[in-house]
Structures are given as C-alpha cells and as structure tokens.
Amino acid sequence: MAKIISICNQKGGVGKTTSAINISAALAHNGRRVLLVDMDPQGNASQGVGFDISLLNKCVLDVLNDGQSIRKVIKKTNFENLDLLPSKLKLASMDDLDSSSQKYHILKDCLMKIEDQYDYIIIDCPPSFGFLTLNSLVASNTVIIPVQCEYFAMAAISQMLATISRIQSSLNPSLSIEGFLLTMYDSKTNMDTDITIQVRSLFKENTFLTQIPRNISIPESNQRGEPVTSYRPTSSGALAYFALAKEIIDHETF
Ligand SMILES: Nc1ncnc2c1ncn2[C@@H]1O[C@H](COP(=O)(O)OP(=O)(O)OP(=O)(O)O)[C@@H](O)[C@H]1O
Ligand SMILES: [Mg+2]
Numbered sequence: 001m002a003k004i005i006s007i008c009n010q011k012g013g014v015g016k017t018t019s020a021i022n023i024s025a026a027l028a029h030n031g032r033r034v035l036l037v038d039m040d041p042q043g044n045a046s047q048g049v050g051f052d053i054s055l056l057n058k059c060v061l062d063v064l065n066d067g068q069s070i071r072k073v074i075k076k077t078n079f080e081n082l083d084l085l086p087s088k089l090k091l092a093s094m095d096d097l098d099s100s101s102q103k104y105h106i107l108k109d110c111l112m113k114i115e116d117q118y119d120y121i122i123i124d125c126p127p128s129f130g131f132l133t134l135n136s137l138v139a140s141n142t143v144i145i146p147v148q149c150e151y152f153a154m155a156a157i158s159q160m161l162a163t164i165s166r167i168q169s170s171l172n173p174s175l176s177i178e179g180f181l182l183t184m185y186d187s188k189t190n191m192d193t194d195i196t197i198q199v200r201s202l203f204k205e206n207t208f209l210t211q212i213p214r215n216i217s218i219p220e221s222n223q224r225g226e227p228v229t230s231y232r233p234t235s236s237g238a239l240a241y242f243a244l245a246k247e248i249i250d251h252e253t254f
Contacts, residue, residue, distance in 0.1 A: 006137055007143075009147070010127055011127060014153075014183060016124060018222060019146050021036065021227050022227050022228055023122055025049075027248065028080060032120055033120075035074065036083070039124060040124055042089075043087050044124075046087060048221075049227065056086050060086065064135070070085065070111070073085060104171055107136060108138050137172060138167065140172070143160075149185050149189075153195050154199075182195075183212045187213075208247050217231065228241065
C-alpha cells in the first residue's frame with residue numbers, strides 16, 4: 001500500500017509545487033515507485049515534470065467529477081519510477097462547489113484503486129482550503145507543510161494546524177504531520193535564521209532536519225519542466241531534496 005503525502009500550505013508561493021516535484025523525483029531516484037498527483041488548477045506540477053498542459057486530453061478533474069478511470073488519466077513521465085496524475089486549468093471550477101462531506105472522499109476512493117502500484121503518492125495542493133485541498137487531506141496519511149522563511153510564516157502555520165485538527169476530528173482521524181519543511185532558506189539574512197529557530201523550537205520533533213536553500217537552479221529547472229534533481233543533480237537545491245527524501249524514507253516503518 002502506498003504512503004499518501006499531501007504537500008500543503010494555504011499560503012501562496014512557499015515552495016509546495018517545487019517540493020512535490022522534487023520529493024517525488026528524489027524518492028523515485030531511490031527506487032521507490034511514485035505517483036505525483038497535481039491537485040492545483042495552475043497545473044504547475046504537471047508542467048514541472050515535462051507536460052504541456054494545453055495538450056492534455058484528460059486530467060484529475062475528469063476522474064473526480066466525471067468518473068473517468070484513474071488508470072486512463074495517469075501519465076508516465078520521462079523519469080524512471082515517476083508517474084503523474086495531471087491537472088489543467090478547468091479544475092478551477094471545482095473549488096466553487098458547495099459539497100457534501102461525501103464529496104471530500106472522491107480522491108481517496110480513486111487512489112484506493114491504484115495505490116498498490118506505488119510506494120508513495122505525493123499530492124501537490126493548491127494555495128486554498130477548498131474542495132481540492134480537503135479531498136487531498138482526506139486521502140492522505142500525512143502532510144508536509146512547506147514554510148517559507150519570511151515574516152508571515154507563523155500565521156500560516158497556525159492556520160494550517162487549525163485545519164489539520166478540524167480534519168482529524170471529522171473527515172480523517174488518522175491524518176498526521178510528516179513534517180514542517182523550511183524552504184528558500186538564505187543563511188545570509190537574519191530573518192531567515194530567526195524564523196528557522198522559531199519553527200525548530202516550536203515544532204522540534206516535527207521539523208525536517210533538511211532545509212531547502214534558495215538556489216537559482218530550482219526556478220531554472222521548473223521553467224525547463226524537469227526536477228532539479230535531474231537538471232542539476234549536484235546543485236545545493238537538488239542535494240537538499242535528496243537529503244529530504246532520505247529523511248522521508250527513514251520514516252518508513254516496515
Ligand atoms: N529553493 C528555492 N530557491 C529559489 N527559488 C525557489 C525555491 N523554491 C521555489 N522557488 C521558486 O519560488 C516560486 C514559488 O514556488 P512554488 O511554485 O513551488 O510555490 P507554491 O507554494 O507551489 O506556489 P502556489 O501557492 O502558487 O502554488 C517559483 O517561481 C519557484 O521556482
Ligand atoms: Mg503550487
């Protein structure tokens with residue numbers, strides 16, 4: 001059975017998609033079979049592993065909304081052990097749905113059909129708490145919360161924690177936190193160091209030892225539609241994601 005991990009923070013631009021792409025790629029590099037699920041209407045994760053979303057016939061919306069077979073919508077990527085459940089822009093309409101709680105289980109039910117084919121399913125969440133994010137969190141065993149080292153980070157964390165506890169007390173009691181992940185870290189600024197110390201002291205056990213440095217190879221790789229772990233495998237960004245994947249693998253209990 002796959003371990004299902006959402007990469008989630010309602011705050012925009014904190015490194016969710018970059019982390020989803022590169023955690024997936026680094027786990028795949030370590031021989032794990034990985035499905036990357038793009039739940040964001042922006043389709044950035046799909047683009048980040050090499051797909052032109054304007055050319056996609058079917059996407060995750062067709063699975064969630066129209067009962068399309070998930071097997072038919074999953075794409076093989078050019079990277080060994082890495083598959084993608086893509087999204088494209090029409091997904092935006094889904095966040096407007098006024099859904100009954102049953103609707104929050106659709107993704108979970110779909111993933112159950114294919115999870116025996118993977119070791120990890122990594123879900124890239126959109127920067128909001130609507131239908132798509134709730135479906136992601138209901139389907140997940142754990143959550144990784146990327147925290148960008150900047151002033152409003154702590155407010156976003158408390159909102160995330162409130163959402164997670166709401167989901168734990170209703171839709172998914174077994175949801176747990178895989179870890180807080182410090183992203184875009186720059187050791188040269190005092191603010192980054194302050195935020196890092198604050199997060200590590202508040203969430204000691206739950207913060208990954210690895211922090212992701214600010215590294216120019218990362219936006220370059222996103223633009224090229226390739227994980228940084230394959231575009232520049234020796235860059236500081238790639239090395240950090242390889243180290244992070246090792247920490248996630250160390251959490252495996254079997
Ligand atoms: N470690 C890093 N170093 C430098 N740039 C980075 C790093 N991580 C992410 N970026 C860049 O920061 C921007 C935001 O990253 P990303 O798209 O991963 O965030 P996001 O949380 O998924 O955003 P959104 O909330 O819009 O979905 C992108 O341009 C990305 O290339
Ligand atoms: Mg994103």
